[in-house]
C-alpha cells in the first residue's frame with residue numbers, strides 16, 4: 001500500500017497544499033455489479049485490523065453478504081462467506097495468523113451486546129474483525145469505534161445492479177483513515 005507523502009516532504013509546494021487523504025473518514029462508492037461489490041470488500045479488508053467492528057446497513061438483498069464475502073477473501077480467512085441466516089454468527093479463522101472474521105446476522109439477536117457475548121463463539125472479539133448484518137440499534141455498544149457501511153439501491157436504476165455504498169468511520173479508530181482511497 002502506498003504511504004502518503006509526509007507534510008514536510010520537500011516535493012510538496014507549500015503554496016499549493018494538497019488536501020490530506022489521511023483525514024478522510026467518510027466515502028461514497030458507486031458499485032455497479034456483484035463482482036464490484038466483492039472487489040470493494042477486498043479493498044476494504046486492507047484497511048481493517050483486529051478489533052474492528054463493521055456494521056452493514058441495507059435492505060434485504062442489498063449486498064451485505066456479498067461485500068462480506070470480499071472482506072473474507074481480502075482478509076485471507078478460511079471458508080466461503082455465506083449468509084449466516086440459520087446461525088447467528090459464523091467464525092472464519094484466519095489462514096495464517098491474522099484476525100479471524102466473525103460474521104454476524106443480528107436479525108434474531110434481540111438484546112444486542114449481552115446475547116452476543118453469550119454466544120460463546122470460542123474466539124476473542126478484540127483479536128477478530130467483526131462484521132454485523134442487521135445490527136443497527138443492537139451492536140453499537142460493542143465498540144466506541146465502528147465502520148458503518150450503508151448500502152442503498154440506486155433510485156431509477158434500470159439494470160438493478162447499481163448500489164451506492166456509504167462508509168462512515170466513527171470514533172478515534174477511523175480519524176486518520178484513508179477511506180477516500182476506496183472511492184477512487
Ligand SMILES: Nc1ncnc2c1ncn2[C@@H]1O[C@H](COP(=O)(O)OP(=O)(O)OP(=O)(O)O)[C@@H](O)[C@H]1O
Nearest residue numbers: 031032033034037060061062063064065066161163
Ligand atoms: N451491485 C451489487 N452488489 C451486490 N449484490 C448485487 C449487486 N447487484 C446485484 N446484486 C445481487 O443482489 C443479491 C445480494 O445478496 P446478498 O446476500 O449479498 O444481500 P444481503 O444484503 O446480505 O441480503 P440479506 O438482508 O438477505 O442478508 C445477490 O443476489 C447479488 O447477486
Ligand SMILES: [Mg+2]
Nearest residue numbers: 064065083133
Ligand atoms: Mg446477508
